[in-house]
Amino acid sequence: MAAADPWYVEAFREGYLQLYPHRDLGAARREAAFLVARGLRGRVLDLCCGFGRHTLALREQGFDAIGLDLSPELLAHAAQGPGWELLRGRLLRGDARVLPFAERSFGSLVNLFSSFGYFGEEGDRQVLREIARVLSPGGFLALDLMNPAFVRAHLVPFSESERAGARLLESRSLAEGGRLVRKDVEWQLESGPVRWREEVRLYEPAELARALEAAGLRPRETCGDFDGSPLAQGSPRQLVFAERV
Ligand SMILES: C[S@@+](CC[C@H](N)C(=O)[O-])C[C@H]1O[C@@H](n2cnc3c(N)ncnc32)[C@H](O)[C@@H]1O
Numbered sequence: 632m633a634a635a636d637p638w639y640v641e642a643f644r645e646g647y648l649q650l651y652p653h654r655d656l657g658a659a660r661r662e663a664a665f666l667v668a669r670g671l672r673g674r675v676l677d678l679c680c681g682f683g684r685h686t687l688a689l690r691e692q693g694f695d696a697i698g699l700d701l702s703p704e705l706l707a708h709a710a711q712g713p714g715w716e717l718l719r720g721r722l723l724r725g726d727a728r729v730l731p732f733a734e735r736s737f738g739s740l741v742n743l744f745s746s747f748g749y750f751g752e753e754g755d756r757q758v759l760r761e762i763a764r765v766l767s768p769g770g771f772l773a774l775d776l777m778n779p780a781f782v783r784a785h786l787v788p789f790s791e792s793e794r795a796g797a798r799l800l801e802s803r804s805l806a807e808g809g810r811l812v813r814k815d816v817e818w819q820l821e822s823g824p825v826r827w828r829e830e831v832r833l834y835e836p837a838e839l840a841r842a843l844e845a846a847g848l849r850p851r852e853t854c855g856d857f858d859g860s861p862l863a864q865g866s867p868r869q870l871v872f873a874e875r876v
Contacts (some may be wrong), residue, residue: 632852638749638827638829638830639745639749639750640701640702641828642816642827642828642829643681643700643701643702643704643705643709644704644705644844645704646700646818646825647681647704647705648682648705649683649795650768650794650799650816650818654714654744654798655849656683656684656687656736656769657712658690658693659685659687659688660688660694661685661814662685662688662743662775662797662857663685663688663689663855664688664692665694665857665858665859666748666773668691669740669773669852669872670771670815670858670872671694671739671769671771671773672738672739672771673695673737673738673739673770673771674694674695674697674698674729674736674737674738675689675694675695675697675737675738675739675740675741676697676698676699676736676737676739676740676741676748676765676820677689677696677697677698677699677734677741677743678699678727678730678740678741678742678762678786679699679700679701679727679742679743679746679747680698680699680700680722680759681700681705681744681746682705682706682708682709682712683698683700683706683709683712683718683722684720684817685741685743686718686721687709687712687714687717688696688825689712689717690714690717690718690721691717691737692833694724695725697721697722697828698718698721698722698723698729698850699722699723699730699731699865700722700724700725700803700861701724701725701726701727703724703752704722704823706723706724708723708819709722727742727752727761728750728754728757728758728761729760729761730764730765732763732765732766733764733765733861734764735765735767735768735770736765736767736773736789737765737766737767737770739764739766739769739770739771739772739773740762740765740766740770740771740772740773741772741773741775742772742773743773743775744764744775745775745777745831746775746809747774747776747834748776748777748831748832748833748834749830749831749832750764751785751832752769752832755810755832756842756845756846759845759846760846760847762846762848763846763875765849766848766875767875768831768834768875768876769874769875770874770875771872771874772781772843772848772871772872772874773870773871773872774839774870774871774873775857775868775870776834776839776868776870776871777812777831777833777869778833778855778862778864778866778867778868778869779809779810779833779835779866779869780804780864780865780866781861781865781866781868782812782833783809784864784865786803786804786805786812787803788802788803788804789801789802789803794818797818797819797820797821797836798818798819799816799817799818799819800816800817800818800819801814801815801816801817802815803812803815805809805855807829808834809833809841810832811830811831811832811833812830812833813829813830814829814830815827815828816828816829820821833870834871836853836862836871839869839871840871843873845869847875847876848874848875848876849873849874849875849876850871850872850873850874851872851873851874853869853870853871853872854866854872855867855868855869855870856868856870859868869874
């Protein structure tokens with residue numbers, strides 16, 4: 632019998648788009664504008680782009696932007712959107728751990744909305760090494776992660792809601808001494824329940840800074856959200872800007 636797909640394949644199918652409708656193009660446009668003001672420049676890779684909303688927002692601003700993602704379902708969704716003309720030939724399927732680009736291919740790389748911390752310690756480090764490899768020296772990196780302190784303080788162990796006319800059950804917990812946040816999702820569709828797990832490693836700011844340095848990426852600045860506020864215990868996000876050494 633074939634082994635089950637890993638969680639990061641199961642979790643990012645069509646259902647993801649219906650469960651997280653607020654992760655839309657409007658928000659992506661605001662976030663892209665913030666990143667440009669923070670120093671994003673040159674040819675851009677949107678790593679783990681999903682359905683390409685930030686890639687599109689950057690293309691609208693005239694950037695030579697490319698998106699890469701593992702999910703064929705999310706990539707296919709991009710072709711149904713209004714901005715498809717700008718994205719045509721710009722989205723590709725690939726794995727963040729083995730990027731299909733030559734070294735120094737990009738002036739900037741963005742990894743947005745908690746798309747890091749999926750592959751275990753060595754896998755995550757491999758992603759950082761790949762990021763460093765494809766960035767030009769002096770290149771700009773933006774990582775947008777969960778803030779561990781905020782997650783621990785606001786974790787809702789169980790919630791029940793309705794999404795797209797179907798009941799949605801979500802259980803959340805911390806594992807590995809609080810370093811891993813786990814969400815079990817059950818969506819009770821008419822056709823039968825769909826279940827998946829999301830399991831993301833939380834990185835403390837200092838720990839992340841060390842991992843970036845080890846990969847050849849020099850941390851420059853951290854923010855607590857896309858409004859430029861400083862990172863604090865109560866910040867919803869952990870935004871890290873780094874430079875390729
Ligand atoms: C939380 S979503 C964020 C998507 C997008 N950045 C956004 O803001 O809408 C995480 C994305 O990582 C992608 N992903 C998971 N594992 C991956 C891998 N090994 N290589 C590339 N992308 C991956 C998923 O398919 C999913 O689209």
